[in-house]
Amino acid sequence: DAANLGEDALAACAAWLGADERQRLARFVRAERRIQFVGGRVLLRRALGELLGVPPRAIELQERPGLGPALLHPAAPAVGFSISHSGNWIACAASTETALGLDIERIDPERDVVRLAEQAFTSEQTARLAACDRAERIDLFYRMWCEHEARIKLALPARNIYTLGRPGLAGALACATALAADPVVELATLD
Secondary structure, eight states: OOTTOOHHHHHHHHTTSOHHHHHHHHHOOSHHHHHHHHHHHHHHHHHHHHHHTSOGGGOEEEEETTEEEEEEESOOTTOEEEEEEETTEEEEEEESSSOEEEEEEEOOTTSOHHHHHHHHSOHHHHHHHHTSOHHHHHHHHHHHHHHHHHHHHHOSOOSEEEEEEETTEEEEEEESSOOSSOOOOOOOOOO
8 A cells, every 4th residue: 555655755766766767757747646656666676676586676677668667687587577556556466487467456336337347348247247236246347357457468368367355455467377376465565
């Protein structure tokens, strides 16, 4: 949860960014989007640093317009990673086993999820949602939405989809190959 990240902490985290990431950061107008961007990059560097056995600040990422970042340093074959954010929540996933696509969504029980489903899902999926009672409909919609978005971010056929979540937050992790073990969710702060 990045809600309490103040300007000093944001500036300290932004110091971890490379030149092209700082240029992209400068284009964000909304404070929330700046926090999401910086927080995602810091969390990703921490995860990759732990995974690859290097200090997080040694991780170099390169911006790719319209795509997620690319890992420049250290050179590591077959490292998959993905970042997602929703409101005050920021998440990342990293693996040396497979390519990944991650999506999280803050659950808003007041949204008209059937109407959203009509725009994004098949008529069969929308009918399935409409047939549910309200509580089940909300849970099912967010699970379906996160799985859909995670598949898009993966940009490969998904071998496995893992459902993630916390109270008030839904998530899904799409993997190109099956993982040796279920993903482990860890909560972290950016300070």
